[in-house]
Amino acid sequence: MLFFALLLEVTWILAADEGHHWTYEGPHGQDHWPASYPECGSDAQSPIDIQTDSVTFDPELPALQPHGYDQPGTEPLDLHNNGHTVQLSLPPTLYLGGLPRKYVAAQLHLHWGQKGSPGGSEHQINNEATAAELHIVHYDSDSYGSLSEAAQRPQGLAVLGILIEVGDTENPAYEHILSHLHEISHKDQKTSVPPFSVRELLPSELEQFFRYNGSLTTPPCYQSVLWTVFNRRAQISVGQLERLQQTLFSTEEEPSEALVQNYRAPQPLNQRAVFASFIQVGPVYTTGEMLSLAVGIVLGCLCLLVAAYFIAKRIRKKRLGNGKSVVFTSVRATTEA
Numbered sequence: 001m002l003f004f005a006l007l008l009e010v011t012w013i014l015a016a017d018e019g020h021h022w023t024y025e026g027p028h029g030q031d032h033w034p035a036s037y038p039e040c041g042s043d044a045q046s047p048i049d050i051q052t053d054s055v056t057f058d059p060e061l062p063a064l065q066p067h068g069y070d071q072p073g074t075e076p077l078d079l080h081n082n083g084h085t086v087q088l089s090l091p092p093t094l095y096l097g098g099l100p101r102k103y104v105a106a107q108l109h110l111h112w113g114q115k116g117s118p119g120g121s122e123h124q125i126n127n128e129a130t131a132a133e134l135h136i137v138h139y140d141s142d143s144y145g146s147l148s149e150a151a152q153r154p155q156g157l158a159v160l161g162i163l164i165e166v167g168d169t170e171n172p173a174y175e176h177i178l179s180h181l182h183e184i185s186h187k188d189q190k191t192s193v194p195p196f197s198v199r200e201l202l203p204s205e206l207e208q209f210f211r212y213n214g215s216l217t218t219p220p221c222y223q224s225v226l227w228t229v230f231n232r233r234a235q236i237s238v239g240q241l242e243r244l245q246q247t248l249f250s251t252e253e254e255p256s257e258a259l260v261q262n263y264r265a266p267q268p269l270n271q272r273a274v275f276a277s278f279i280q281v282g283p284v285y286t287t288g289e290m291l292s293l294a295v296g297i298v299l300g301c302l303c304l305l306v307a308a309y310f311i312a313k314r315i316r317k318k319r320l321g322n323g324k325s326v327v328f329t330s331v332r333a334t335t336e337a
């Protein structure tokens with residue numbers, strides 16, 4: 001009896017430790033996550049599709065200040081293929097200002113698609129995904145002792161989401177990560193990379209962002225994340241994107257399985273609000289609306305011109321006319337009053 005109890009305990013500990021196997025597609029894919037990880041089926045999940053005409057402008061949102069991001073220190077950083085993504089450990093000397101509490105950095109990782117397929121980012125803006133997305137994960141170090149402790153508490157984590165699109169030139173900052181991928185092509189492989197300025201991975205302008213309460217985008221999907229998604233994008237070259245898509249495997253050995261399309265589909269917003277640090281984004285008007293607006297403006301100007309013309313004409317007539325008529329007008333005005 002004791003033996004069975006022990007066996008049960010051991011099995012339970014192993015299961016709890018390793019967690020259930022999960023993937024993005026197939027029998028353990030994202031649609032099946034809630035069966036093993038109930039919180040994945042809850043109502044404040046991430047990512048989301050941000051509809052810019054439904055966001056709430058919040059003029060009180062303080063600017064987000066990354067501290068220590070451009071002073072990378074002297075210690076090398078661990079880069080790890082965990083089978084789900086490529087992850088870089090970050091020291092707590094990197095932290096965020098402009099949030100309700102102090103959040104220190106723990107790690108960053110990427111999500112991406114597959115060569116020849118559109119999409120790859122987790123968050124979308126107005127139904128539009130980009131090629132990849134960078135997540136920089138921080139935890140509330142004032143309230144919690146570690147990332148894993150904070151990860152299960154409301155607003156225990158703060159994650160920065162950076163949408164990455166393809167641009168014309170190679171992005172040297174992303175090269176600090178991408179140039180090492182071949183050293184960790186298989187699951188559980190690790191390497192260390194020289195410290196670099198993490199600030200350079202972010203878009204150059206940080207003023208425009210969206211803020212909402214959400215979750216981890218992978219099991220166990222804890223709803224503990226205060227999200228900041230930047231409106232501006234970072235850019236990498238098509239060659240860099242292809243290296244991200246083609247170097248890594250999600251398996252330890254043969255048969256190798258490519259680590260691709262590791263992004264979760266947008267989740268229902270439900271009752272949540274999305275706040276924006278800025279007023280307007282993207283095209284506010286459709287082409288039709290723009291056209292009617294233009295016609296309206298032209299017509300309005302025409303009316304003003306015509307009115308001005310007639311007023312000017314009247315004034316001129318008055319000035320040319322004799323004093324008598326002016327006196328007459330004013331007399332009539334007084335009698336009428």
Ligand SMILES: *[C@@H]1O[C@H](CO)[C@@H](O)[C@H](O)[C@H]1NC(C)=O
Binds near residue numbers: 211212213273
């Ligand atoms: C997140 O949820 C907390 C607790 O309900 C709330 O106080 C806070 O205003 C929310 N923040 C955002 C950005 O929605």
